[in-house]
Amino acid sequence: MLDIAAEVLIADPRASLADVAAAAGVGRTTLHKRYPTREALLIAIGRDSMDRIEEAIAGADIANSADAAALRRLLGALIPLGPRLTFLIRHAADELDDALMSRVETLDVPVEDLILRAQKEQTIRSGVPVWWVVSILYSLAYSAWEAVAAGRLAVLDAPALAFDTLISGIGPS
Amino acid sequence: MLDIAAEVLIADPRASLADVAAAAGVGRTTLHKRYPTREALLIAIGRDSMDRIEEAIAGADIANSADAAALRRLLGALIPLGPRLTFLIRHAADELDDALMSRVETLDVPVEDLILRAQKEQTIRSGVPVWWVVSILYSLAYSAWEAVAAGRLAVLDAPALAFDTLISGIGPS
DNA sequence: ACGAGAGTGAACACTCATGTTCAGAAGTGT
DNA sequence: ACACTTCTGAACATGAGTGTTCACTCTCGT
Incomplete structure (x- = not known):
């Protein structure tokens, strides 16, 4: 629903x-x-979306990892949530609850922790700002989901493509 | 206006x-x-946005290049158009003119050509689908603009950050 | 078979966005 | 000073979305 x-x-x-x-x-x-009301519906969707994302992040089991596999699991968990990510990003600015807004920040904490650990282990380059990594992580998950929805990309190929692009870019290897 | x-x-x-x-x-x-009418306004914005993007792509002078610098110029030209890119992406599906919809495809042609040439020259890895490169190119431009708008990223740093991420990803160099 | 609960369409009042018209204000060029 | 154009607020009719109530139906558990 x-x-x-x-x-x-x-x-x-x-x-x-x-x-x-x-x-x-x-x-x-x-x-x-x-x-x-319409607002109640929007808030309900927002709340439910955050629940889903929280579950996805928790389910990716990234709390004690710092390796590339954890990033790949995280991407794999986020890609199917494309519509929910989109919803939250679009409505983040205005219509949502205040309580919901503050929750957005806590949601990203485990992800930011993973990034920091990965930077210590040189899995992720150290010069890159954490917020930028978070930003393009979600961005890539969204792009991958969009490609899947458009039928251009197989569901099972999506996490690998997004992961490779995130880590290695599209330049020569 | x-x-x-x-x-x-x-x-x-x-x-x-x-x-x-x-x-x-x-x-x-x-x-x-x-x-x-409201629709007329939306179409006018869409048309104007495409004009801007077309100019930006033309101004980036990518027609006869296949090197990384051309990609960097393209990114630098697209990032300031963040709001317009956003507008077109969000309204692409529904409210826009049919004539405008078909124009979207022709808009990307010079970009796709550049990508194909860059893949021949090994500036871009060959295994990556062209549509995916186009997708994350715009996606990175949008993310970079968003960071600039939020005050997290300096305008002059944006093209380099987006470019490096596009080509090399965020993994160790 | 029965009652409780959930779902449903129809109808209603209300608000608000929309598109239009019009008369006047403000600015421009002669 | 003049005519001309553009912009403007006010007012209006219309349509659409919203939130509510109500009587009816359906389903499920007893």
Whole structure:
């Protein structure tokens, strides 16, 4: 339900709640019962998206690693969440809860820790700012998901392509 | 005018035309005179954005190059267009003209040509799909612009950071 | 078979964005 | 000073989205 709502609202942020309800195969009345207002729906999607991302990061088991494999696992976990990442990025600025906004920062902490450890181990170059690594990590996950959604990229190939691009770029090897 | 409109509509796609007019420092009546409907405004922004991008690509002088410097020039030209890239990417799917949609493809042709030449010269690894290079090229330009807009990255540092990341990734050198 | 709960469409009032018209203000060139 | 153009706010009608209520249906567990 929130999955479909997220996708509809990403495809067209001006979609009406009637559109969302129809896409979710549910009556508009029911939608209003579960999420009284449009804002409530947006917050619910945001909250659920963060839950998913938090689970994905936790599931990638990166807490005690500093190697490339951990980065690859992380990318593999993030790519399927493309629509949710998109939703959060687009709505980060305005419509979301304050409580939700502060949670965004804590979400990235384990990722930033992994990056710092990886830089100590020379898995990641030291000169690169951590925020930049975080930024392009999500960016690559999004691009990979987009390519999968467009049918240009096989699901199973996506993590490897994103990972190789992240670590080695596209220059000669 | 279209610059401000683009930024307002990116920040909040549900912004009213009154909001856009106010942000542009112009009366709502005047806005409606220049762009009779909301759709007309969106198309005008889209068209203008493509003009800008086309100029940027042409100005980067990549037509007869295959070296890394050409890629760097291209990135440097694209990064300041961050808001326009964002606008086109977000509205690509739905609201835009058909004529505009077909133009998107022709826009990328010189970029794809450059990538193909660069792959022949081994400036870019051959195994990487061209569409993927195009995708992350724009993606990196967007990320770099976002960092500049957030004040995390100096304008003059942006092209180099994006370029290095594109070519070499973030792994050890 | 029965009752509880969830889901549903229809209808309603309300707000707001939209597009239009119009008369006046402000600026420009002659 | 003049005519001309452009911009402007105000007002209006219209349409669409929103949130609410209500009576009805369906399903599930007892």
